[in-house]
Amino acid sequence: MEMPFIRSALFIPANNPGMVQTAHLLGSDAIIFDLEDAISLSQKDSARELLNEAFKFFKKDSVVRIVRINPLDSPYFYDDINMVKEFDIDFIMLAKADVESVIALENEIKDTNIKIITLIESASGVLNLKDILSASDLVSGMLFGAEDYSLDMQIERTKQSDEILMARQSIALTCKALNKFSLDTPFTDVEDFEMLNIDTKKAKAYGFTGKACINPRQVRYVNAIFTPTQKEIDYAREVVYAANKAKEDGIGVFSLNGKMVDAPIINRSHLVLENAKKAGVINE
Amino acid sequence: MIKDSVAGTLESNDVLVEISNNDSGRIINLESPVKDMFEEDILKVVNNVLDEFNIENITINLKDQGALDYAIAARVRTALKRGLK
Structure with missing residues (x-):
């Protein structure tokens, strides 16, 4: 399986037309159109419709399109899939991925060209990563969600990220061994570019292939570090x-x-x- | 019978769509900063969606904030689906 070239993947709320229509101009290698955490429960339907129309209106360019859907244990999983599987996109990102939800997603999209990115955001997710990544041939890579992981571990998140060192190294190692791409957790202080640089250099050193961004201003820093010098x-x-x-x-x-x-x-x-x-x- | 429903926002590049039932055909009220230039295009988008849903009797109020065609279509579709639930 050929690895997509994703140094940076920028989260965009899927229900904001101004952001949806300009996202591809912001310099990231991939856009993650978010139907999950960025969308309130009352607006899930509206966000799906907006993406549906947007992807028909704007032709796909070189920027990798990813849509993050709601997890299997939410009431939105199948509603999301039924619409998203018709989109002209590269990947579905599965929130709170485990073996069961990967197989459920695979069953729904196996007749499309869409591949799966698993979002690993729990202790069991990190521990069972090999099984999750191997649960379907459609799984191409993963994103580490360190905020939810830290919550699950009941540990304090710090900018230095020492508390997620083992998880990060374990993830990067597993992905490399299975030939899957690995996107590191976003750096959440969108004003601190010095620490963003340090954090991104660590991710690259551990073996991650790219990093998620939550603000367009983070993209150029992440791209620079994941570009060969x-x-x-x-x-x-x-x-x-x-x-x-x-x-x-x-x-x-x-x-x-x-x-x-x-x-x-x-x-x-x-x-x-x-x-x-x-x-x-x-x-x- | 369509229930009253709303979709969209008043944020830039968006449109707030409010729909309600009536017995007098399609009544489309548009407020938009670009109404003079694009009223015909916006109404065409709205009517295309209404055709798709086979809806003839409806009142639609649109408060446009510079939304592109795709966003207008998406918000009208959402409002209709909510109204038809």
Whole structure:
């Protein structure tokens, strides 16, 4: 399964026409049109109708379209799916995902081209992530919801996020092992860009492939950190060039600038160049 | 028989739609800052949705805040569905 290129995924309330119609201009790689927490119980129907008309009115462009639906244990799950499965979108994001709800969603959308992103936001969700991600071939990736997770764990959320370290590393590891993309929890202080930078760098270091945003002003910071740096690109080019030459010469493992280079480093270099190309920072 | 119902908001780019039953055909009242330029287009959107629902007798009050066609259609559809529940 080819991984979508999602460095940033911006939440947009699905019942706000002004935000829905300009969302694709805000620079994020993906938009998460939210039918869940951002929509009051009395406006769920209105939000669904607005998205339905919006997706017919605005042709899909390169920005990845995600719709977050309400969880299976809510009265809105099937109403959401019945309308959303007709939308021209890439992913449905399933709130409070577990194995049962993933299978229920799969049964409803298996005849469409829509894939599933699971939202993991509980202790059992983190613990059972491998089973949840494996519950359907339609599952492409996940988003970590640290606010609800912390509530479930009865722990205090801090800006430093030490309290979610193990969950984050476990999630990133599981996703990598199953070849699924992993979106880190949004940073909730929309005025603190210094800590946003630190938090996003941590997420990248743990192995997340992108991060959710809750404010358009967060997008450029997140995109910048998940875009390969010039130093990474230069090194990747050197590795790929040297690897091609070594292959011609019939050499398996070789050394570059005094360091041994083998298959994992070569593969990683290809990935860096591929992501740099998708991010538009290199052409070839 | 359609019940009185409301959809939408008075926020920018939105439209507040109020519907009620009547026996005198389609009565559509529009308030909009762009009424002079787009009244015909807005009424066309509203009438298309009413055609889709086969509704001939209805009063619709629209307080438009610069909504695009898709938003007008969505709010009218929501109001109708709520009114028909």
